[in-house]
Amino acid sequence: MKNATREALDTLSRLIAFPSVSSASNVDISEYVDTLLRSLGFETERTTYVDSKGIRKANIVAKRMPVEPSDSSAAGLAYFCHTDVVPAQNWVGPNPDSPGDAFTATLANDRVYGRGACDMKGSLVAFLAAVKQVPQASQQHPLWVVCTADEETGFQGARHLVESSTAYREIVAAQPVAIIGEPTELGVVHAHKGITGFRILSRGRAAHSSTAEGVNANVAMVPMLQKIAELNERTLTEPRYRDLRFDPPTLSWNFGFTDHGTAINITAPKSEAWVSLRTMPEIDGSDLIDEAQRHAQSLGLEFQPLIGCDPIWVDANAPCIQTMCELAGAVPTTKCYATDGGLFGELNQRLVCGPGNIAQAHTADEWISIEQLEKGTDLYRRAITQWC
Known part of the structure; x- marks a missing residue:
């Protein structure tokens, strides 16, 4: 194994060790990354x-x-990443019979x-x-690394960065090529969907169900659920809500419901429904959301919009996309997930490209192959050389 690879694996192990x-809070890992960056x-x-929730980020x-x-x-x-991760309660690791600790890196099967x-x-x-392979003395143009919190939630x-960071304003003024380093197996993603949604709340009063003292919050929610199901069907059948440049080409309207019930003989005091949808560059579903809000208000229900992010769309023929594709030996693609790159709409040359497969993200045995780490390092080195 090359010394550079061993060093990278050691750094990755140290990063994984931060829960x-x-x-x-991600403050501890941010301080460590800050130290690494200053050393470079x-x-x-x-x-x-x-x-x-009162937690410092x-x-x-x-x-x-x-x-x-x-x-x-x-x-x-400019390279963008996030330092937060999803929970790991059901971790199994490489050996389900001996799961180990999700925050202790394990090397197995070249992963x-x-x-x-x-x-x-x-x-x-x-x-x-x-970066370590590109001496600062050979650099001719600026190089940025941006690490954000709360991408997973x-x-x-990213929103705080856009609103509060003086250094981010410098990036916007410079308009560099911006690589969002989410896992794509080093493919080049020139567009992805955004995400938005809403939550609806019905309030009742808990009481023993044998009496007339309670108010079942589900009663008012039932017609709202019917409306949500109807809107979902329209996203699947009406052509104006389809964009064939994505797979699936729909808004991916998703919804759920809970009544917080504690027993079958107690009327539900609160009933909640939520809807999430994946927006596309010219199809944001805002008319459907407005219709849902009007219906909720007509039923006396509370309506709360959920804040997400915009889609990314950079023309596949844009110079930054074509150049990155040449470096990666790839063709430009679209994806249906969202990244916090959707908040960086002031940057005109965005793309998503990173090592690892999204199928391994968030899993009970999350891993990245050593091969992808090495290939990712090589591709990023060539990108830095190309634009810096």
Whole structure:
């Protein structure tokens, strides 16, 4: 095994060891990444905020300028990632008979297992390894690394970055090529869907069901669920809600329901329904959401919009896409998931490209192959060389 690979695996193991689940703070891992970036010649800006549950979170924007800037107007390259991960309660790892700890990296079958190995600490490690291979003395244009919080739970970190970071404003002014390093097996994604939705609440009063004292919150919710199902059917059948550039080409209207019931002889005091949909560049479903809101209000129900992110769409023939495809030996594709890159709409040259397969993300045995880490490092090195 190459020394560079061993070093990358050691860094990945250290990152996995931070239990940076979105429900917890990511400040510790951010401080560690900040140290790594400074050792590579970056100046860093670290901004923090307190999330809705009172937990402190951190974003990092790091910039490495060339020693002798070029007279060219080329804008450089910015790499984006997130440091939070999904929970790991049902972790099995590479050996279901001996699951081990999701936050202790395990090397087996030429893979690194651990929560975040694929999504997306492996990607960050590959990019840092690539940076190490490009001396600052050879750099002619700016290079940025951006690490956000809360990507897995509503993109609050990216939203705070856009609203509060002075360093991010510099990136917007420069308009570099922006690589969102989510796992694509190093394919080049020029477009992905956004996400939005809403929540509906019906309030009742709990009482013994044998009496007339209670108010069952489900009664008012039933016609709302019927409306939600009707709207879902329209997204599947009406051509105006289809974009054949995506697979599936629909809004992927998804919904659920709970009444918080505690026993069959107690009337439900609260009933909740939620809807999530995947927006597309010219199809955002806003008319369907408005119709749902009007119906909820007519039933006396509370309506709460859910904040998500916009889709990404950069023309497949754009120079940044074509150049990245040449570097990766790939063709541009679209995806139906969302990334916090959807919050960075002020950046005109966005694309998604990273090591690892999205199918391994969020799984009970999440892993990334050593081969993908090495290939990702090589591709990122060539991208840095191309634009910096």
